[in-house]
Amino acid sequence: MAIDAPYSRKAAALAGLALAGTFLTSIPATAHSAAGGATAARAAGGRPAAHGPGVQVGAAPGVPDVPDWLSAKSWMVSDADTGDVLAAKAPHRRLPPASTLKTLFAVTVLPKFPAGSVRQVSAADLEGVGDGSSLVGVEEGGRYRVADLWRGVFLRSGNDAVHVLASMNGGWDDTAQEMQETARKLGARDTTVKSPDGYDTPGQVSSAYDLTVFGRAGLADPDFARYCATARARFPTSDGFTQIENTNRMLAGSHGLSPYPGIIGVKNGYTTHAGNTLVAAARRNGRTLLVTVMNPRSGENNAVYKEAGALLDWGFDSAGLARPIDTLRTVVRTPSEDRSGDRAKARPLTTDPVTARPEPHGSSRTSAAAGWAGGVGAVVLALAGALAWWRHGRRRGRPPEGEV
Known part of the structure; x- marks a missing residue:
């Protein structure tokens, strides 16, 4: 009409x-993120999301202040179960990771070899171990179970054990390339792998965000979770066994520190170039938190552990209160028990968090x-x-x- x-x-x-x-x-x-969180908080009448230079916290009633004395160049607090990032400082700043990069090495290589299989170490296996490396004491000609080698990696951060496992995996360069591919599959875009053991190498970097992703992916594997939570173990020698202790002082309770309440690992590191680095996980009241701390600058003894402990305390105090400022990608793994054969592979995969969980508020x-x-x-x-x-x-x- x-x-x-x-x-x-x-x-x-x-x-x-x-x-x-x-x-x-x-x-x-504007999404409630590191970029928009402060504006959203002011509009809502809440406290700004920034708590000090470069620090982002999801504003919400009752959320305590993040400690203002933290000196690390970069850090992040996240919920290992939901993937929610609760607070961070420069989480994507690319820094040398030191031995925390061994978390990515383990996520990549650990699922491939049965724990009870035995390797007789050759001279070629130990070739290229860097000067000043941390060592667990692997000897040429010695016979070691894969489980012993992994305890050497997690407890003593043994670069000699990493070299043997990388040799089993096809070689040093192939393992570095595979680690790089694993990082990409996990959505970790800040990491460049040059040396699988974390040894200072030009161009090798990671970030607090990426290291948290690796720690979370590792905790999804029961073997990784068991190794990283082991405080003390026996390691075979030509004379029998020697006692080794985890260099993660939050876990072992050493060098003047008590074990952190609820601590379950994951991995610490140190090099001259990287300073002290740490990925730490703890569980309380059914909640598991991950904290990554990179290169504290205070010069205080045990600074990396004290700062990680303070951030874990803040995270547990903020449980159920702090809004997420970001979300880690969801990690899906095949069962770690399926390890028949030296080259059997688990598949570290990722899914879009939209399909795995509801969108964060304000996305x-x-x-x-x-x-x-x-x-x-x-x-x-x-x-x-x-x-x-x-x-x-x-x-x-x-x-x-x-x-x-």
Whole structure:
């Protein structure tokens, strides 16, 4: 049908305004992230998300202040179960990782070899161990179970044990390349692998975010979780066995520190270039938190452990209160028990967090969806109004010019 021109123009104007409203309301709201968290918090009348230079915290009522004395160049606090990042400072800053890179080495190589298989170590296996490396005491000609080698990696950060396992895995360079591929599959984009043991090598970097991803992926493997939680063990020698202790002082309770309550690992590291680094996990009241700390600058004894402990304390105090500022990608692994044969591979995979869990509050996807829904509703209402107006005009004796 044709519509009377004046009413047609008015109805079109109304529809146009509604359509404009659609596009305006469908612009995604700022996600509650490291970039937008402070603005969102101020708008909501809460405390800004920034707690000191470069520090981001999800603002919410009751969230305690992050300690203001932390000196690390980079750190991050996350929930290992949900993947929520609760607070961070420069989480994607690329820094030398030292032996915390062994977490990625273990995620890549550990699923391949049965714990009870035995390796007789050759001279080639130990070739290239760097000067000043931490060693567990692997000897040429010695016979070692794979489980012993992994205890050497996790407890003593033994670069000699890493070299033997990498040799079993096809060689040093191939293992570095495979670690790089694993990092990419896990969504860890800040990491460049040059030396699988974490030894200072030009161009080798990672970040607090990536190291947290590796720690979380490792904890999904029962063998990784068991090794990284072991405080003391026996290691075979030519004379029998020797007692080894975990160099992670939060776990072993050494060098003037008591074990952190609820500590379950994961891995510490140190080199001259990297300083002290640490990925630490602890569990309390059914909640598991991961903290990564890179290169504290205070010069205080045990600084990396004290700062990690303070961040874990903050995380447990903030449990259920702090809004996530980011979300780690979800890690899916095949069962670690399926390790038949030296080259059997588990598949570290990732899924989009949208398919694994609800969107964080205030995310761009959620805001966009709500905007579109509201805009479409506005169009429907406006068109309904225009039609009613036209019908009202007909009832007042203003029929259209013609009908088809």
